Amino acid sequence: MSYDNSANAMRRLEERFERLLLSLADMQAAIGRVQQPSYASGGGNPGGGGAGVYSIPAVVISAGGSVTGQTVSALVGGALVTANASGTVYNQMHSATVATSGLTIMVGSNPDGTYSVITQSC
16 A cells, blocks of 8 residues: 555544544534433422533622523533523522633523522632
């Protein structure tokens, strides 16, 4: 096999690998969507609680307040996938969260499809 043939073969393998990585990311996102709890209208989850831990980027949420339009992510197979592109997040904690870049806010799901702040990294 000549150098040109080897280089072409290597390039084809790299292209296949890149396509496989994209397919894997798509599958991880699909699995994340399937794993999301479904909510019945008018009653929420029969267990009365959410099911999962999610994260949002740093944003100020006042104590006792809420924000809307937040991108809520789940960790699936080591990769962040969007669980809700415009979620509502409530902060029932005694102090506000901060918008310092890199300080992830961990949230849990509520039976009505909203989220509650659990903690913020420091």
